[in-house]
Amino acid sequence: MQEGLLIGGRWEQAERRFPVNNKYSGETIAEVSEASLDDVGAALSAAELAAPVMAKLTCFERSQILLKTVELLRSRKEEIEKLISLESGKAVKFSRVEVDRACDTFTYAAEEAKRVHGETVPLDASASGRGYFGFWVRRPLGVVVAITPFNFPLNLVAHKLAPAIAAGNATVLKPAELTPLTGALLCELLIEAGLPDGAINLIQGPGETVGDALVRDRRVAKITFTGSPDTARIITSHAGLKRVTLELGNTGPVIVSEDADLDLVASKCALGAFYNSGQVCVSVQRIYAVPSVIEELTERFVEKTKQLVVGDPLDDATDVGPMIQQQEAERIEQWVCEAKQSGAKALTGDRREGSVYWPTILRDVNASMKVMRNEVFAPVASILPCDNFDEALTQADQTDYGLQASVFTRDIDRMLNAIERLNFGGIIVNDTPNFRADHMPYGGNRISGIGREGLRYAIEEMTNIQMVAIRRGS
Numbered sequence: 001m002q003e004g005l006l007i008g009g010r011w012e013q014a015e016r017r018f019p020v021n022n023k024y025s026g027e028t029i030a031e032v033s034e035a036s037l038d039d040v041g042a043a044l045s046a047a048e049l050a051a052p053v054m055a056k057l058t059c060f061e062r063s064q065i066l067l068k069t070v071e072l073l074r075s076r077k078e079e080i081e082k083l084i085s086l087e088s089g090k091a092v093k094f095s096r097v098e099v100d101r102a103c104d105t106f107t108y109a110a111e112e113a114k115r116v117h118g119e120t121v122p123l124d125a126s127a128s129g130r131g132y133f134g135f136w137v138r139r140p141l142g143v144v145v146a147i148t149p150f151n152f153p154l155n156l157v158a159h160k161l162a163p164a165i166a167a168g169n170a171t172v173l174k175p176a177e178l179t180p181l182t183g184a185l186l187c188e189l190l191i192e193a194g195l196p197d198g199a200i201n202l203i204q205g206p207g208e209t210v211g212d213a214l215v216r217d218r219r220v221a222k223i224t225f226t227g228s229p230d231t232a233r234i235i236t237s238h239a240g241l242k243r244v245t246l247e248l249g250n251t252g253p254v255i256v257s258e259d260a261d262l263d264l265v266a267s268k269c270a271l272g273a274f275y276n277s278g279q280v281c282v283s284v285q286r287i288y289a290v291p292s293v294i295e296e297l298t299e300r301f302v303e304k305t306k307q308l309v310v311g312d313p314l315d316d317a318t319d320v321g322p323m324i325q326q327q328e329a330e331r332i333e334q335w336v337c338e339a340k341q342s343g344a345k346a347l348t349g350d351r352r353e354g355s356v357y358w359p360t361i362l363r364d365v366n367a368s369m370k371v372m373r374n375e376v377f378a379p380v381a382s383i384l385p386c387d388n389f390d391e392a393l394t395q396a397d398q399t400d401y402g403l404q405a406s407v408f409t410r411d412i413d414r415m416l417n418a419i420e421r422l423n424f425g426g427i428i429v430n431d432t433p434n435f436r437a438d439h440m441p442y443g444g445n446r447i448s449g450i451g452r453e454g455l456r457y458a459i460e461e462m463t464n465i466q467m468v469a470i471r472r473g474s
C-alpha cells in the first residue's frame, strides 16, 4: 500500500500523517503522509519541469504508456477492487465494475492520444486573407491540477489523469482525503508504465489547505475538479485566470410515462438510487410517475429495494455498504426526519446503524423539502405523482442542477419533448440518469458544472488551440 507523496518520480514520506479507515469496520488500514505547503510547491516545480518533456513525447509514446497502464490495472485487478471497497465502502461487486471502467477510460485515452489534431482554415474567406494559408493545432496546457472526490476513487481519477497524459500535460493529483490509497496505487502503476518523472505527482491532505495551495498557484494552467458545488465555488474564487473543468452534483430526476416497462423501471431505479449508498453524482433521487402507473410502480420499486442486501462491502452478496462517514448517515437520517415532520412517508428503509443507512423510499414529499431540493447523495429516493408527462417534465426541470435526467417511454414524441425541455447535460431514455459510457461527453449544466469529460472532450479542455497563419512570399 502506497502511503507516501509522489514528487518528481520519488516517493517521499512526510512528518505529518493521517489515518485512513475501513469504512465498514472503522479499523485503521493505513497512515498516509500529509503534504506540507513546501511539498505542494515541490510537486508543482516537478510538474513544471516535466511539462516540456511530456509535450515532446510522440502521441505513439503517450498511447503506449496508457495501454501499459491498462495491462497493469488488469494484472492487479483483485487487489485494486478490494482497496476501493475498503477505503470507500463500495460493495465489491461494484468496485469490480469500477476497475473495468477505469481500464476502458485508459484504453479510450490511448486511442484518443492519436487523434489530437487540428484542421485547416480557409483564410481567403476574409477580404484580407488572400495569399494566406491557415491551420490550427492543439498544444498541451502545461501543468494540470486534478482534485477528486471519494465516491469513485479510481475511475474519476482516471478521467483526469488519462486525458491529461493523452494531451501531453504534466499533472499534480490530490485525491479525496477519505480515499487517498487507490489514487496512490494508480500513480504507482503510471510510473511503472513508463510515465516520465514529474509527469504525475501526488499530493495528499485536506482540500482546504493543500488543495487550496494547488488551486492558487500561478504555475498551474488548469484545474480539473470533481466534487460538490460548494467546493467548486471556493475553487473558482481562488483560482484566478486558470482554466477550470468542474464536474459537480445532481438531483437525479426520472420521468415515467404510461407506456413504460414498469418492471424495468423498478429494477433500474432500485440499482440506480441505492448502489454505492446513493453516493453517485447521477444517482436516482426524484421519480415522477403519471397517475396510471404510480401505484404499480411504487409497489414494484419497494419490492425490488427490499431485496437489496445491505452489509459488509467485501461480501460478494452485498449490494449496499456503508456511507463514507457516520456523520453523512446522520445527515441523511436528519433530512428524512425533517421530511416526515412535513408530511412525507417512508415506504421502506428509514433505518441507520452507525454509518450504514438502509435504502429508503419516500412518498408524499414536496419540492421544498431538503430531500427534493438538495442533492441527497445518500440512499434515499422519492416517488411523486404527476398529472401527465408534460407536467412531469416541468417539475423534473425545476432544480438548480443539470447533470443527467432520464425518461422511460417508448413514444418518440415524448422522447423528443424531453430532450427539448430538460436543461441537462445528458438525457437518458429507458435507463436511469446513472448511465455513463466512459467515452461519451459527460458533464453538467447550471450548478452541475462547467465543461465536459469523456476522453475526447476532456482532451479538448486540456489543450489550447494554436492558430497558424502563413503568408506566402509573393
Ligand code: NAD
Pocket: 147, 148, 149, 150, 151, 152, 156, 174, 175, 176, 177, 205, 206, 207, 208, 209, 211, 212, 215, 226, 227, 228, 229, 231, 232, 234, 235, 247, 248, 249, 250, 280, 281, 282, 375, 377, 403, 443, 444, 449
Ligand atoms: P468535496 O467537494 O467535499 O471534495 C472533493 C475534493 O475537493 C476532495 O479532494 C477535497 O479534499 C477537495 N477540496 C475540498 N475543499 C477544497 C478547497 N477549498 N480547495 C481545493 N480542494 C478542496 O466532494 P466529495 O464529498 O468528495 O464528493 C461528493 C460531491 O462530488 C457530490 O456533490 C457529487 O455529486 C460530486 N460528484 C460529481 C461527479 C461528476 O462527475 N459530476 C462525480 C462524483 C461526485
